[in-house]
Amino acid sequence: MLQAVLQTDTVLLPERLVDLLRLGEFGVVGEFIAGLIAAFLVANIMLIMTAIAGPWAKRKIRARFTDAIAVNRVGPAGLLIIIADAVRLMSKEIIVPEGVDRPAWELAPIVVALSALLGFAVIPMGSGIHVADPEVGVVFVFAVASLASIGLVMGGYASNNKFSMLGGLRAVAQNIAYEIPLVLVAASVVIFAGSLQMSEIVAAQQDTLISLGVVDIPMWFAIINPFAFVLFLAANMAEIGRNPFDTPEAPNEIVAGYQTEYSGIYFVLFYLGEFIHIFLGGAIIATLFLGGPAGPGPESLGFVWFLVKIWAVFLLTQWMRSAVPRVRIDQLIEIGWKGLLVLSFLNLILTALIVGVITV
Amino acid sequence: MIGVLKSMAVTMKHALKGETFTVEYPDVPPEVSPRFRGIHKFSQERCIWCRQCENVCPNDTIHIVTDDKRQGEQYNLHVGQCVYCRLCEEVCPVDAIILTQNFEFTGETKDDLVYNKEQLKSVPWYNELDPLAAREPDRGSWVGEGEDAVDYQ
Amino acid sequence: MSTLEEPEVEPDGLDIDAVHERLGDRVLDTEEHINAPGIIIRADEVEETLTILRDEFDFDYLACVSAEELPDRYETIYHLKQFADPTRELSIVVPTDRDRPISQSAAHVYETANWHEREAYDLIGIEYDGHPNLKRILLPDSWTGHPLTDDYNQDKPQVVSYKAHENPLLEHTKEDDGETMLINIGPHHPATHGVLHLKATLDGESVVDVEPDIGYLHRCEEQMCEQGTYRHQIMPYPDRWDYASAGIINEWAYARAAEDLADIEVPEYAQILRTMGAELCRMAAHFLALGTFVLDVYGEFNALSMYAIRDREKVQKLLEDLTGQRIMFNYLRLGGVAWDIPEPREQFFDDTRQFINEDLPESMDEVHDLLTDNEIFQLRCVDIGVLPPKQAKQYAATGPVARASGIDMDLRRDDPYGYYPELDWEVVTDDGCDIFSRVMVRVREVEESAKIVDQCIDLLEEWPEDEREIQANVPRTLKPDPDTRVYRAVEGAKGELGIYIRADGTDTPGRFKIRSPAYCNLSTLPVMAEGDFVADLIASLGSIDIILGEVDR
Ligand code: SF4
């Protein structure tokens, strides 16, 4: 039975496209094209989500928390602000400050935006949307996600601005401090699932833990090991640079950190990259801890559930922003190295115990 | 950690309540107090050209030109530089200059914000609010003055 | 001012004869200022004299330094006070030659003299011998002439060339030693609360040195007041010093000084109205201080800043009902106030009570939930940006900044005016000396202010109808006797807001000097921030609660 479910799930999006568009006859070229189309589709889904989140949802959410009214003038519920904002942002002049290191400066926003997008390739989003499923999926996703810090430091360094420089350095220090706990906590999930493959991890969470009458509590890792879940949430906040860990940007201290000097479309890319990062963080959390696309209803609804989980994480970041101060950079590093790292090792031991109990 | 959670609870409470305190200006015009001081309105009928307002104004906003028989010819007021202190209204012995609640006026250059006698006469009341109601002098002569004036009562 | 408040006798304890005896020959002559006895000393004995007064007579508080040009001389006046009892005042008058206006600096005795003397040098042109850093403070370095002198050409425009303001970094970058980095925070920066420029030298992320560079918002407020008539024309301007809602308190500072100068009594009923208005203003100002401060620590998406603005909005609505404006009130008049409570009176009382007794406690609870108990907030604010009491006194910090460093001085209680002595309230102090204390002092002061307003409302409500006198009889033109001088201060939202006026026999002041609390408080920033991190520098700056309009005037 379980095997059957798994079977349907591992049909990847490119393979489906090959079948659908009859690209099979073109051999490898056909598969390549199918892969491109699949990647294009997924990237666009993410970009649309960002477009909704950035100019519209974020403002609405913030307004809710602060008792204010937000974007409600352009279109129904202000939704057309998305188009207005897109036009506005793209038509802005790109100002290149004097003395920037041109290649690095121009590459940085692209690196930031792309690295996050790449991560989505291995995320099973339900309803059959899954571009690739390498055996080392978890490793891949963390690897590409941390590419972003290179983009940040490139932008910060190349901008020839001291605020940017500080921001870039902060970003790197922070990412190093938090990536390790992040990966360690993810490792505990891997221990559970016994695999690095994303689809396996999702599949391992499908079983029912306990049945309470009508409600079946699924075996999501967030429920089995809430400690790891909280740790991961915290480390993730730092990884995506949101309150209380938004020190690399900290507009009140270092203006906007690495993105101070960017304008026009480059700024949009940075902005985009940030949002995609938040969503990627949400996607990783959903996959590793919340059963991926699992949820009540038919399996074809999987993608909806997946989106709900991502947006829940997004909402959480905005919620934190409304109420939690930002910590100072040295405190942040301290929390990372002395707090989260130790706790994540503890978590590994805890996980081993839990796994022991379950298997016994 | 408890404190952080408590903080988050506070903001979530606000979010769930969904009350707003900002207003949708200009769709919903704000309520202003009866005493609110906005742009001036001038009544030539009442003015006795005593020039007290011109003298008291702390920053030379009012500029009066009279002929040699001390009859008024011009009454100019540079609303762009006025500080809305209401001293002119306070010293005027006949309530000929008064600050309405009207704060909605614009100009593209600062010259547009120099109002002459006629412009000052036709400043409309804001939301039909008559500032004199709050100040209780004789209202009679203010009724319907100037072309654009909102008819009183 | 009114009979309630003015102590008839010279304050106890200050034995002026003992001072004379101790100073001996240094006393050239004496003067009587309305607020204090004046002692004239020689320009080269300033440091010595002030040291004696500070160490032996407890004059630990240099409230203000005012300088002016007189027909035959230049003059610097050091207005000394005592933190323990600010009614013990003494003015040290230092005349200098017209041709060679050189006077000894007091900057080594009182740190606060540093900035005051720089300002005097900038605007009047007196040179202070031995001053550690005598350069212009409000005007650009390339300015020519001293604007408050008689022979200064007011009409000649001065363009500060781009060259004169060339990127200050350029020079520094060249000789960069690689260890430290100069960073310009401001004049345009999200956290400088206006146009303030902090020249910060960083070693990595920690602040080695910080130097506030002010004057970007200098609007010649003193000059404008010198051109206005006492009776009417000055009153609209104080609103524009600390423009973040503290208008009525500012007006009161002027009213207090001018009423002392012209010997005007204010009716009791008007005093209550003033007290209520001033406390409403203080609440609004503290709400704004809180709101902008949390922006610096939480980031721009936090909810508390908006909640603070919402509460301030409620206060402003009350003030609008009372005064007719939301920020630029122009509510006080010499000898009284402009309006009584608006009709229907009940409505106003109900609205105010609703705010004080229902809305405010609720939002104060929220503030405590969001701030006081928040561990991350404490992490950022406790024991950071420390201002030791000794330094606070040296720099003449006042208001919440001083009270958070354990200095128990509040002019409302210690140098009473208005209706405060009759009311039941407390001075809030805290020994923390850190950012957290400063924020908490403000929060608790809001609660105290609410208590005061509540009592005022009760009093106003019960006041007999035929005794509601809001304005004393004041002549249309005021011409105080020539050469009378007064320095009077009130407890502003940021600290001691003092006004020094010298009358010259006309209906406009001969010299009008504003002692701005934010100006002095800002000068403590290096003490707070040096050795801390950049983020702490920003938080410290926010916790001082500066309003650049008041700093630069
Ligand atoms: S309101 Fe004040 S500034 Fe404006 S015109 Fe009247 S007196 Fe002058």
Ligand code: SF4
């Ligand atoms: S004070 Fe009144 S009457 Fe006199 S000139 Fe001015 S507007 Fe006319």
